[in-house]
Amino acid sequence: MGLSTSVLLIIVLAPLVGCLLAGFLSPFLGRAGRTAAHSLTIAGMVVSVVLSFHVLYQLALGGAENYNQNIYTWFQIGHINASVGFMVDRLTAMMLVVVGFVSLVVHLYTIGYMRDDPGYTRFFSYISLFTFSMFMLVMSNNFMQLFFGWEAVGLVSYLLIGFWYKRPTAIFANLKAFMVNRVGDFGFLLGIAAVLTFLHTLDYAAAFNAAPTLIGQHLQITANTQWDAATVISILLFIGAMGKSAQVPLHVWLPDSMEGPTPISALIHAATMVTAGIFMVARMSPLFELSSTALSFVLVIGATTALFTGLIGIVQNDIKRVIAYSTLSQLGYMTVALGVSMYSGAVFHLMTHAFFKALLFLGAGSVIIAMHHEQDMRYMGGLRKYMPITWITMWAGSFALVAVPFTSGFYSKDAIIEAVGESHRWGAHYAYFCVMAGVLVTGLYTFRQMYLTFHGKERFKVIEQHGHADEHHELPPGVLAHPPKESPWVVTVPLVALAIPSLLIGYLTIGPLLYGNWFGGSIHVKQTNDVLAALAPHFHGAMAMGWEGFTGLPFWLMVAAFVICTYVYVFNPSMADRIKNALKPLWAVLDRKYWVDEVEYALFASGGVKMGRLFWKFSDAGAIDGVAVNGSVRMVHRTAALLRRLQTGYLYHYAFAMIVGVIVLFGGYRLFGN
Numbered sequence: 001m002g003l004s005t006s007v008l009l010i011i012v013l014a015p016l017v018g019c020l021l022a023g024f025l026s027p028f029l030g031r032a033g034r035t036a037a038h039s040l041t042i043a044g045m046v047v048s049v050v051l052s053f054h055v056l057y058q059l060a061l062g063g064a065e066n067y068n069q070n071i072y073t074w075f076q077i078g079h080i081n082a083s084v085g086f087m088v089d090r091l092t093a094m095m096l097v098v099v100g101f102v103s104l105v106v107h108l109y110t111i112g113y114m115r116d117d118p119g120y121t122r123f124f125s126y127i128s129l130f131t132f133s134m135f136m137l138v139m140s141n142n143f144m145q146l147f148f149g150w151e152a153v154g155l156v157s158y159l160l161i162g163f164w165y166k167r168p169t170a171i172f173a174n175l176k177a178f179m180v181n182r183v184g185d186f187g188f189l190l191g192i193a194a195v196l197t198f199l200h201t202l203d204y205a206a207a208f209n210a211a212p213t214l215i216g217q218h219l220q221i222t223a224n225t226q227w228d229a230a231t232v233i234s235i236l237l238f239i240g241a242m243g244k245s246a247q248v249p250l251h252v253w254l255p256d257s258m259e260g261p262t263p264i265s266a267l268i269h270a271a272t273m274v275t276a277g278i279f280m281v282a283r284m285s286p287l288f289e290l291s292s293t294a295l296s297f298v299l300v301i302g303a304t305t306a307l308f309t310g311l312i313g314i315v316q317n318d319i320k321r322v323i324a325y326s327t328l329s330q331l332g333y334m335t336v337a338l339g340v341s342m343y344s345g346a347v348f349h350l351m352t353h354a355f356f357k358a359l360l361f362l363g364a365g366s367v368i369i370a371m372h373h374e375q376d377m378r379y380m381g382g383l384r385k386y387m388p389i390t391w392i393t394m395w396a397g398s399f400a401l402v403a404v405p406f407t408s409g410f411y412s413k414d415a416i417i418e419a420v421g422e423s424h425r426w427g428a429h430y431a432y433f434c435v436m437a438g439v440l441v442t443g444l445y446t447f448r449q450m451y452l453t454f455h456g457k458e459r460f461k462v463i464e465q466h467g468h469a470d471e472h473h474e475l476p477p478g479v480l481a482h483p484p485k486e487s488p489w490v491v492t493v494p495l496v497a498l499a500i501p502s503l504l505i506g507y508l509t510i511g512p513l514l515y516g517n518w519f520g521g522s523i524h525v526k527q528t529n530d531v532l533a534a535l536a537p538h539f540h541g542a543m544a545m546g547w548e549g550f551t552g553l554p555f556w557l558m559v560a561a562f563v564i565c566t567y568v569y570v571f572n573p574s575m576a577d578r579i580k581n582a583l584k585p586l587w588a589v590l591d592r593k594y595w596v597d598e599v600e601y602a603l604f605a606s607g608g609v610k611m612g613r614l615f616w617k618f619s620d621a622g623a624i625d626g627v628a629v630n631g632s633v634r635m636v637h638r639t640a641a642l643l644r645r646l647q648t649g650y651l652y653h654y655a656f657a658m659i660v661g662v663i664v665l666f667g668g669y670r671l672f673g674n
Contacts, residue, residue: 002064002065002067003055003058003059003064003065003067003088005067005069005071005086007051007054007055008055008067008086008088008139009071010047010048010051011047011048011051011052011055011096011100011135011139012048012132012135012136012139013132014044014045014047014048015041015044015045015048015103015128015129015131015132015135016044016128016129016132017040017044018040018041018042018043018044018045018124018128019041019044019125019126019128019129019132020125021036021040021041022036022037022038022040022041022121022124022125022128023121023122023125025040026040026121026125027121033121034120034121036121037120037121037124037125038107038110038111038120038124041107041124041125041127041128042104042107042108044128045100045103045104045107045128045131046104048096048100048131048135049097049100049101049104052093052096052097052100053097055088055093055096056090056093056094056096056097059088059089059090059093060090060093060518066087066088066089066090066521066522067086067087067088067089068085068086068087068088068141068204068205069085069086069141070083070084070085070141070142071083071084071085071086072084072085074144079200079201080196080200080201080202081201081202081203082142082144082202083141083142083144083145083203084145085140085141085142085145086139086140086141087139087140087141087204087205088139089519089520089521089522090518090519090520090522091279091282091283091347091519091522091523092138092139092522094347094351095138095279095347096135096138096139098350098351098354098355099131099134099135099138099272099354100131100135102266102267102272102354102355102358102498103127103130103131103134103267103272105358105362105494105497105498106127106263106264106266106267106358106362106494107124107127107128108490108493108494109263109266109362109365109490109491109494110123110124110127110261110263111490112369112487112488112490112491113261113262113263113365113369113491114261114263117261119163119164122163123160123163123261123263123264126156126159126160126163126264127160127263127264127267129152129156130153130156130157130160130264130267130272130273131272132152133149133152133153133155133156134149134153134272134273134276135149136148136149136152137149137150137152137153137276137279138276138279140204141203141204141205142202142203142204143192143195143196143202143203143204143207144202146192146280147188147189147192149276150185150188150240150244150276150280151185153244153272153273153276154178154181154185154244154273157174157177157257157264157268157273158174158177158178159174160260160261160264160267160268161173161174161177161256161257161259161260161264161268162174162175162259162260163260163261163264164259164260164261167259169259170259170260172256172259173253173256173257173258173259173260174257174259174260176252176253176256177253177254177256177257180243180250180252180253181243181244181250181253182243183239183243183250184239184240184241184242184243184244184250185240185243186239187236187237187238187239187240187242187243188236188237188239188240188241188243189240190236191233191234191235191236191237191238191239191240192237194219194229194232194233194236195207195233195287198213198214198217198229198233199211199213199214204283207287208286208287208524211230211286211287211290212290214229214230214233214287214290215230215290217229217230219232228291228293230287230290230291230294231291231293231294233287234284234287234288234290234291234294234295235291235293235294235297237280237281237284237287238277238281238288238294238297238298238301240277240280241276241277241278241280241281241335242277242301243277244273244274244276244277244280245274245275245276245277245278245331245334245335246274246305246327246328246331247277247301247302247305247331247332247335248301248304248305248308248309248596249596249600251305251309251328251596252593252596252597252600254269254274254324254327254328255321255324255325255328255593257269257324258318258320258321258324262320262361262362262364262365262368263362263365265320265323265324265361265365266357266358266361266362266365267358269323269324269327269357269361274327274331275331275334275350275353275354278331278334278335278338278346278347278350279347279350281298281335281338281343281346282338282343282344282346282347282523283522285341285343285523285524285525286524288338288341289341289524289525289526289529292425292426295338295339295340295341295425295529296339296425296426296427297339298335298338298339299335299336299338299339299340299425299427299428299431300339300427300430300431301335301339302331302332302333302334302335302336302337302338302339302431303332303336303339303427303430303431303433303434303435304332304434305328305329305331305332305335306329306330306332306333306335306336306434306435306438307329307332307434307435307437307438307441308594309325309328309329309332310325310326310328310329310332310438310441310442310445311441311590312325312590312593312594313325313326313329313441313445314441314444314445314448314590315587315590315591316445317376317377317378318375318376318377319364319367319368319375319376319377319380319449319453320361320364320368320375322377322445322448322449323357323360323361323364323449325445326357326360326401326442326445326446327357329438329441329442330349330353330357330401332434332438333349333413333416333435333438334346334349334350334353334416336416336420336431336434336435337349337416337419337420339425339427339431340419340420340422340423340425340428340431340529340531341423341425341525341526341529341530341531342415342416342419342531342532343519343523343525344513344514344518344519344523344532345412345415345416345419345514345532346416347513347519347523348411348412348415348506348509348510348513348514349412349413349415349416351412351505351509351513352400352408352409352411352412352502352505352506353409353412355400355408355498355501355502355505356396356397356400356401356407356408356409356498356502357397357401358498359393359394359396359397359495359498359499359502360394360397360398360401362491362494362495362498363390363393363394363397363495364394365491366387366390366487366491366492366495367380367383367387367390367453369487369491370383370386370387370390370484370485370486370487371383371460371480371484372475372480372481372482374460374477374478374480376477376478377449377452377453378452378459378478379459379460379477379478380452380453380454380459380460381452381453381454381455381456381457381458381459381460382454382455382456382457382458382459383453383454383484384454384455386483386484386485386486387454387484387485387486387487388486389486389487389492389495389496390486390487390492390495391454392499393492393495393496393498393499394450394453394454394495395450396499396502396503397498397499397502398446398447398449398450399503400502400503400506401442401446402439402442402443402446402447402558402561402562403439403442403549403554403555403558404558405546405547405549405550405555406503406507406546406549407502407503407506408501408502408503408504408505408506408507409502409506410506410546410549411506411507411510411542411545411546412506412510413439413554414545414549414552414554415510415514415535416435417432417435417436417439417554418535419531419532419535420432420435422531422534422535423531425529436553436554436557439554439557439558439561440557440558440560440561441561442558442561443557443558443560443561443562443565444561444564444565446561447561447562447565447566447569448565448569451565451566451569451570452569455569455570456569456570456573459478460478460479460480460484461478461479461480462479462480462481462482462483463475463479463480463481506542507542507543507546508542510542510545511539511541511542514532514539515532515535515536515539
């Protein structure tokens with residue numbers, strides 16, 4: 001029994017149809033267009049999600065074989081074939097379900113969050129287009145289509161981050177995201193070119209089958225320098241992942257993307273764009289397994305991201321930015337798993353993280369709604385009595401994030417830490433320190449966020465106002481026109497829907513996904529690199545692993561973070577300022593984000609700006625404005641001034657001109673007439 005091509009096409013095209021209808025039809029329907037926009041796009045998402053679950057069921061339990069077919073040939077030059085096609089195996093099916101489900105929840109949530117926004121229909125059109133692009137990426141069976149989906153999600157994320165285009169900060173953020181991703185995408189494109197050069201194909205299956213031929217091949221850089229072909233290909237492809245999945249030093253765009261509306265923060269940072277790089281490396285495991293150098297590079301970059309970006313989250317006061325730096329840190333954990341050849345563990349953490357991180361972002365959005373779009377946690381506190389559903393669900397997401405035993409985050413994160421400890425790859429000791437220290441760091445910023453937001457005394461003031469005009473007055477920070485209240489059901493129902501898998505999905509799936517060879521041939525690991533095989537004898541089921549978690553070092557590091565934050569932010573709030581003053585140099589380093597933005601601007605962006613000014617000065621201002629435009633104006637002006645001198649208005653001047661003219665005429669006739 002095989003998968004139906006029609007079903008796969010509907011999964012991909014349903015969000016695109018919803019996008020086009022919402023974008024082009026809804027604006028002509030007036031007020032009804034808003035209802036039409038969310039109805040059409042949500043209907044498309046429901047169709048995609050239901051069929052995605054059907055595909056997953058067929059592959060996992062229905063005995064269906066993997067699908068790999070070309071649907072349409074774009075062009076063919078010799079043996080090089082560029083096609084639109086689908087490769088659907090268990091890895092793809094799991095991604096379809098995760099991406100589709102989180103996207104559907106975000107669509108529903110957007111009805112409440114963006115209710116009063118004038119760009120309501122445009123936003124729904126964008127997020128459906130985003131989902132279509134992600135589906136094209138994960139279902140692709142060739143590098144050309146992968147690159148199309150890769151660039152499409154980048155383009156739509158640019159539109160969504162800068163959705164509120166009247167805000168200068170939003171425009172700066174989307175330009176920053178776009179430019180930083182171009183750096184990674186340039187490396188990614190070179191990697192695809194290297195695949196085509198050495199393997200002579202753009203098709204996944206053909207490239208993976210030919211991958212062993214890379215052994216012994218080299219890329220000639222200079223007369224005396226040769227680089228291993230597999231290493232070059234893998235590192236170049238991973239540079240693309242560094243941009244999309246925000247790894248150090250290409251991570252700087254992701255925190256600034258918080259300028260976009262909260263629903264897109266959840267969509268970008270949970271299961272879609274930022275995890276595209278993780279999925280891509282897992283899909284390319286047959287290539288990465290050929291180079292231990294490339295895997296060590298991946299390992300060190302991921303470990304650095306996991307620890308050092310998490311530290312920045314401790315000093316953030318914006319509720320969304322704390323979660324953004326948490327995303328960076330968790331992406332680092334996924335990348336570490338890739339670096340120790342634990343591809344299934346990286347994808348497993350990708351799945352669990354998608355649910356609890358989307359929950360935390362949408363919960364933060366619920367808080368922002370209640371606080372009248374205030375995002376600074378220093379002006380919150382005591383919100384649990386106003387927002388009980390948001391409070392409970394965000395604690396559920398927080399428990400999963402800090403890896404409390406039996407939650408989904410515990411199973412995926414602890415498995416990664418154990419795998420790194422088992423690995424003997426170069427850089428594994430450094431990575432083990434980073435991921436273990438990252439447990440403490442994760443607990444510190446997570447519990448700090450929850451205490452500052454929901455517990456302690458209220459740090460906001462309510463000034464009751466009457467009349468619609470007063471409601472729109474600009475109020476100082478921490479001053480609200482009305483008391484906070486729980487968000488409407490269209491916001492809270494998605495929170496509950498995400499809280500359930502955030503707590504349970506890890507317990508239910510760790511056995512088959514990590515130790516049951518569930519992915520089969522979707523992921524390739526060399527026998528000498530298989531850390532999961534070394535861990536398998538110690539796995540005695542999800543229940544036993546949960547109980548053992550209470551005795552491990554990660555659990556006690558998390559407890560230490562909980563005790564520290566409880567004491568500081570509940571029993572002795574003034575101590576936070578004393579700690580900040582005592583550690584002021586360290587706090588300054590974290591607050592300035594290690595000056596990475598400044599260094600990158602000085603080394604790269606400033607050069608581009610200076611080059612742009614140089615071209616502007618000599619080409620635009622000098623040649624175009626100075627010569628072509630202003631020069632022609634000056635010429636006309638001077639010619640007119642000269643001709644104006646001939647028009648004096650005196651009769652004798654005109655008579656003299658006539659006499660001169662007659663003399664010239666007769667003189668010319670005598671010279672040339674014969």
